[in-house]
Amino acid sequence: MTSIGFIVRKLLKSVGVCNKQNHYITASRLVYLLTEKKETLGCNSWEDTREILQLSENYWELKRLFNEQENLEIEDKRIREQNDDLTHKADSLTAKSETSMTSISTEKNKLIQKSIELNNEIKSKEEHCELSKSQFIALSVNLKKTDNNEEASETQNNVERLKDEYTQGRKKIGMLKLRVKENDLKIERTERNLKNFKSDTRNQISEAMNKVTKSAKLVATYSAKIGSIETAKKEIY
Numbered sequence: 538m539t540s541i542g543f544i545v546r547k548l549l550k551s552v553g554v555c556n557k558q559n560h561y562i563t564a565s566r567l568v569y570l571l572t573e574k575k576e577t578l579g580c581n582s583w584e585d586t587r588e589i590l591q592l593s594e595n596y597w598e599l600k601r602l603f604n605e606q607e608n609l610e611i612e613d614k615r616i617r618e619q620n621d622d623l624t625h626k627a628d629s630l631t632a633k634s635e636t637s638m639t640s641i642s643t644e645k646n647k648l649i650q651k652s653i654e655l656n657n658e659i660k661s662k663e664e665h666c667e668l669s670k671s672q673f674i675a676l677s678v679n680l681k682k683t684d685n686n687e688e689a690s691e692t693q694n695n696v697e698r699l700k701d702e703y704t705q706g707r708k709k710i711g712m713l714k715l716r717v718k719e720n721d722l723k724i725e726r727t728e729r730n731l732k733n734f735k736s737d738t739r740n741q742i743s744e745a746m747n748k749v750t751k752s753a754k755l756v757a758t759y760s761a762k763i764g765s766i767e768t769a770k771k772e773i774y
Contacts, residue, residue, distance in 0.1 A: 579774025595773050602773075606766045613759040620752040627745035634738040641734060645727045648720055655717045659710055666706040673699035 583599050586592035676696045 576771055576774045580770075583774065599770060599773055602766050602770050606763060606770075609759055609763050609766070613756070613763065616752060616755045616759060620749065620756055623745065623749045623752055627742065627749055630738070630742055630745055634734075634742065637734060638731065638738075641727060641731045645724060645731065648724045648727060652717055652720045652724065655713055655720065659713045659717070662706050662710045662713065666703050666710065669699045669703040669706065673703065 583596060587596045589596075673696045676699065
């Protein structure tokens with residue numbers, strides 16, 4: 538074989554290979570388009586195939602699939618609406634619980650602050666009472682030592698005044714301590730309410746979220762079933 542002949546044959550072979558590859562690509566595209574058109578044709582014409590003996594079985598199968606899909610879509614819509622409602626309720630419950638807990642915590646903090654203020658007032662009253670007591674004790678000692686009637690009368694008046702201040706102060710301290718005790722009981726009750734509320738709310742939210750999770754799984758299940766039916770219908774088309 539001459540050199541020219543060899544080159545020509547090689548060129549022809551190269552062109553042939555290229556054409557073959559192009560044919561493969563074109564054929565693949567045509568097969569895809571043909572499949573797509575066949576599906577479209579089947580989708581548009583299946584209801585007219587009932588009386589065709591060779592296709593009647595496919596007709597009734599499609600009929601069954603359409604009915605099944607319709608029922609599934611109705612149920613799917615109901616479940617989705619239910620899921621949305623459950624999610625909304627769960628979110629509302631969470632928001633409501635947070636607001637309520639904040640309110641109870643604020644109330645508790647106010648009661649604690651009130652107890653602090655009352656205890657500070659008690660401390661101040663006790664210091665004043667001790668001062669009054671020390672003063673009237675000192676004046677009583679001076680009263681016994683004085684011989685001046687006018688001075689003794691004034692000292693006696695001051696002693697009585699200080700005694701009265703001390704007595705009234707002790708009464709006030711007793712009332713304040715009762716108020717502290719009442720306030721502390723309110724704090725304990727509020728803490729108990731907060732603890733119970735947290736427990737109840739946690740259980741309610743957990744129950745609501747479990748329902749949401751189950752509902753979401755049902756939504757996914759029905760979506761998968763509907764997708765499976767769509768695939769089966771395409772195969773029949």
